[in-house]
Amino acid sequence: MLEFYYLNFIMNKDIEKKWSLKWQKAKLYKNSAVKGEKFYCLDMFPYPSGSGLHVGHVEGYTASDILSRFKRMTGYQVIHPMGWDSFGLPAENYAIKTGVHPSKTVASAIANFSSQMENLGLEYDWDREVKTSSPEYYKWTQWLFLLLYKNGLAYKKKAKVNWCEKCSTVLANEQAETGFCERCGDQVIQKDLEQWFFKIVDFIEDQEFQKKKIKGLLSGLDDIDWPQPTKTAQKNWIGKSIGARVNFVVSDGQENYNLEVFTTRPDTLYGCTYMAINPEHELIQKFSSKIKNLAEVSKYIAEAKKKTEMEKMMAIKEKTGVELEGIFAINPLNNKEIKIFVADYVLSGYGSGAIMAVPAHDERDYLFAKKYNLEIIEVISGGDISQEAYTGDGRLINSDIINGLEVKEAQEKIIKYLLNNKIGQADINYRLRDWLISRQRYWGAPIPIIYCDKCGEVPVPEKDLPVVLPEDVNFLPTGESPLKHSKSFHKVNCPVCGKPARRENDTMDTFVCSSWYYFRYLDSQNSQIFAEKANISQSMPVDLYIGGADHSVMHLLYARFIAKVLEKYGYSDVNEPFQKLRHQGMILAEDGSKMSKSKGSVVNPNDVIAEYGADTLRLYEMFMGPLEDPKPWNTKNILGVKRFLDKIEEISSRVFLEKFDSNKYQDLILELNKSIKKVGEDIEELKFNTAISQLMILVNNFSQFEVIPKEYFQKLILILAPFAPFIAEELWDRIGNQFSVHQQNWPTYDENLLSSTQISLAVQINGKTKGVIKIAPDLSEEEVCRIVSGDEKLQKYFLNDYKKVVWVKNKIINFIF
């Protein structure tokens, strides 16, 4: 008993510290010496925040850690790196609040994160570590920018951007979705600014370049093993619409103007009864002198501009607009004059910013037409347009040349007609826009462009990279880029003519930094190139990428885009960077809601480690449920896995070496073999919860024996090792084995033993299970029938003859009466 307490005492902290020091010294996880197939296991690298690792990080990182360890034990050369997504707004905002320079807060956060990771026993290869805010890293982020720039994929244009007054910065569409700044919650307004864009739209479809076929962002999705919802989210985000462009003539009776509109329903063109343009459309300027009610129109436009996203959302049911009196449009099919409205339900960034409205067959146009008493012409039969718009299929009516056709045929015929008469053509539109990458912020990678009075926009020569982020910057937001006022930063001469020039003030979106980091891991020290192509060929693609579902769209889409750019220009030969992707589900508070600071329901992994130890935390999080499901935290349940580990430790004191009679251990041997198989298979499929329950069953088996042969116990320790690396190492040591358990091979199991074991077969009468019989595997139907009819308990069911037997070998026998 005394010994037992002693064991418990030295568990946890002491052994954890002891072994992690030893592991570090031994550089256990460097795989350079190992032969065998590569396995690239990638975690989404964290943003090193001041609050440290979250239990959600622990979940994903433990999962990849278990798999990496298992893969290494089964002979793979595992690449399992970690790094820091250390540029970005949070560090800068924190700096603004406290006055402490971001480089300092980031450095201490990284120190904290890495020590937490070490405490958790995560086996990263720290020689590969990258930090996006270090000049050695962002040099290559800038190089990447230049690669895109040189190939016409990075360009500058004036654009309406989402602007947050409080943060004094441009926000990506994704960061301003609600109409309020994602970071500070302030209202987002629209502002016209010169901005840098990456041409992501060019990579939506497949392309050919120098006889190479580059698969696009859409078709590439077919080749990868990702959660279907994530693929669908990407597809929807890209938002491909197939339709036609139609030429409308806009006129005031004298002067004509050609206006093309995009539609997915060219078949409904005869039902077009008005046209609507967005409030910023150039048509208004063009005809300003001809619009009779210009004052009213201007007022509407001004109001529309002021609308918050919130009000716009409310307006989904209540459409507004103003007719442009004095001008009209002509439907090119029937030359009918139709009214033109300015309406804010028409988006400026999509298509040409103008629509042909078909109230009978479009819900939005229907609402608008009802409100303003506009004509509604039914052109597709099948609905009741006195009640609502009909968007389904049917035969065309009131449509001259396409009357009687089905929707699909009508579309084809109309497109042909448009083309023949030069009034339109087939067209495709995407919801995805080019990627706005400039930020008027300090804590990011500077955009490597120089402006010269004489030579204009000049890219920084590659030899001058990195363009170092200056330290002498007042990073308090002023409405302009903080870099604008750094003297040292702008002390530069034009690389072309040598005259004094100025640098670009903007920095890059942090998503640019995180779009290529998985390449850098493969050659993190290289100062000549972002990553040697040979290294890339050898190690890419990533075999498993684990990270939160919150990155389903942005990060993953941008990373795929950049990978495709690198492939196109010959720097890599992978098209899809992440072969398999899995998300860890969100860990919720005990009551099933999101963990929140204000409610005080956030669980700090440090506390759990302090109380129960790292192995317990790892095991608990993996035992909670399926990796991908959202799961509520339950402090009580931690005890279950804690007891399980204590039990193993207790058993270890009963391990002995002497000769033994294996016949006494038949059941244990069988369970051990079963477990080696099942745990291995479950890890491979990321089903850690069931792997652990099998380990528990096995341990319960062990605990029934007074004395336990070392041979068996050490196999248990081996299959436990990926889950609970500290305790496994400690017990491996205690039973007298050489350091380290983490350098051993995964044990093998006896397939013959498993397949020759008796199985239990369900016996059903009329489809209901009435009993179970134990039989040898692979018995025939006749033999099983004989056994069943001889079975005492089942005999009573066989008073009459049965009509039919359903026999599924090794599974079930069903007698139908």
Place this chain on the structure above:
RNA sequence: GCCGAUGUGGUGAAAUUGGCAAACACGCACGACUCAAAAUCGUGUACCGCAAGGUUUGUGGGUUCAAGUCCCACCAUCGGCACCA
């Protein structure tokens, strides 16, 4: 509104992918050890019933010898998107 996911005991969950529903844990109850408590160990624990037996995977229908699993309709919860013509 649209898209997606989920729904199984008091709780977290499992179910070889159409073949014994509730494995493994938590909790609870009772018992052992203890002066006592904690810890630990043992037994029980889906529901109804003393039992034989019957019922049960959000609801209603269907396919099948057999449905938690497949099909149809509906309901609830969670997550994402926001007028993309």
